[in-house]
Amino acid sequence: MHRSRASGRGRGRGNDRGRGPGRGRRTDMADKRARNEATQEASKRRRLNNEDEDLPVYATRFSKEEIEAQGKKPKKKVAVMLGYSGSGYKGMQLNHHEKTIEGDLFSAFVAAGAISKANADDPKKSSLVRCARTDRGVHAAGNVISLKMIIEDPDIVKKINERLSPQIRVWGVERTNGSFSAYQLCDSRIYEYLIPTYCFLPPHPESFLGTELPKLAEEAGDLPGYKERQNEVSSFWKETEEKHVKPFLDSLDPELSASIHQALYDIEPRMIDNQSDIAPKNALGADQCEINSMTTEVQPTSNPADLGRDNIQPAAEPDSGHISNQGLLEPLNKDPERPSSSNSLSGATIAEDESLKEGEHIDQGTDPSEDFLRAVEDPPAYSGRPPMSPLETAIKQLKNIIIAAKKAYRIDPRRLARVQSVLGLYLGTHNFHNYTISKLPRDPSAKRVIKSFNVAPKPITINDTEWLSLKVHGQSFMMHQIRKMVTMATLIVRCGCPEERMNESYGHERLTIPKAPSLGLLLERPVFDTYNNKKRVEDVEGKGEVAFDKYEKEIEDFKQREIYERIFREEDAHDT
16 A cells, blocks of 8 residues: 555556756756846955945945935835837846836936935835837837835926937826836737838749749749739739839930849859859849748749748747748848847848848949949948949939839739738637747747737838738737747738748748848837726725826827828938
8 A cells, every 4th residue: 555655656657747947947046046046145245345346337336324314105005007219229128237118217216216326226125017018119109117106205207207318208107006016917018010012022033032923823823823923913013114124224325224233133143053152232123022032932932822931940030140942031231239220120120130141342343233232331341442333323213213102102902901810810829839939839939829919900101101010919929039020021012922921930840030220110009907997996005007198199199290201201211
């Protein structure tokens, strides 16, 4: 009997696979707690010994006399509702040496007296927790942080905003339960992505991808379906050539006109075949996305649905900065200081920081392809160069003509309906391991719930360019997930792929999906329905709901001024 119980216990421990990870998590938490305590103890010793300490950029160290003169004031657990434009900031999260949204907020709290001088050197003393971390360049119309604050001053919100740049606004401060956590109690989050409608135009028919797509569709027996899915945009490039491109080329010297055509269309297969490390931006803007990683499959497959699939071996990570002959063309520029606003679904790039590597030299020569590369490279890389050649000048003029034609495009209702149909394929619970980094197909954390993903039925026109607003509502999102979701939907519509391709991306096979630029992404608002409903039942006096409804007008004005206009301005400035 005793042996049987022992045997049973042994089998139970062996078969209980959930305990191992649990013990591991507890060990990790203990290790983290020990590290934090060691760090705090070391910091305390340095203060007692009057040793210099490397303070974070957001922290302030006050003298003992200044702290005592301020005295102690009661702190309350609160939810701070805020909005911000992420341009110029290294993301939301506190960073020891970099300028971030939370860093500026914390400094403003201290300056306004919402955080005491005794706690001004460490946000942990105020139990600061963010609801949603946004990456560099990502905006938020609504976000929430929870912390302990001094809120006895009725003008505390006004005083905080006076110490912030116009890019960051605090909408309000609400008292909460002592156990409130902006991260733990958030039910879901709503994000918005703004994208120009010309991102859904098909590749130029003479580009590499433009010639490959019909071939692949025919091989798969889907040519009629492909033509039907591209029917409403099938005449765009022909009309653009006849109305804008041909008159311009006819005005040029015949030899110059021929050189332009060779530079524009003969360069792509040559560069792909040679696996060059330089992926040019197409001067016409006709197929820039496929050149710079939006869609190009450099080895043709037998099925148009195979675009983007790694057919031979797993492709390198999307940030590896090289051209692979098994996957998509990947971003090349790895300079972290390069603004992400230069990347666009609409023009030269889809992934972050794509272009020729900074300082990369291209020898001058008589090859029109080389002239083309120099003509379309970013000006800073060629500072001090001689005046542009006639070929370079002509290509630049032609590029501007095509950009203007693309900006004049207005999306057809049928294509808009297809965009919505493709976005609808995200609804429900799916395995999004292909939409983030460092996630294996069998990782349970890769499964996420999407509650809605809708395109606004009425596009908006700003500065002669038509834009679409895409809004996604989900419980939580992984790194780059939304930006990769936008890319995948755009590729399916743009390339006339069957919608079944979306369902394949949830499978175990590895796909390389570039990420859309951060410029168009903003956090609309987090949702705290469960907490708010519970609070209504309890009806606790003095504690309000964590919601943005009463700040709607201020938020809309802020979005137009600091977010939308900034997105439109930066997009237009880069001619993408």
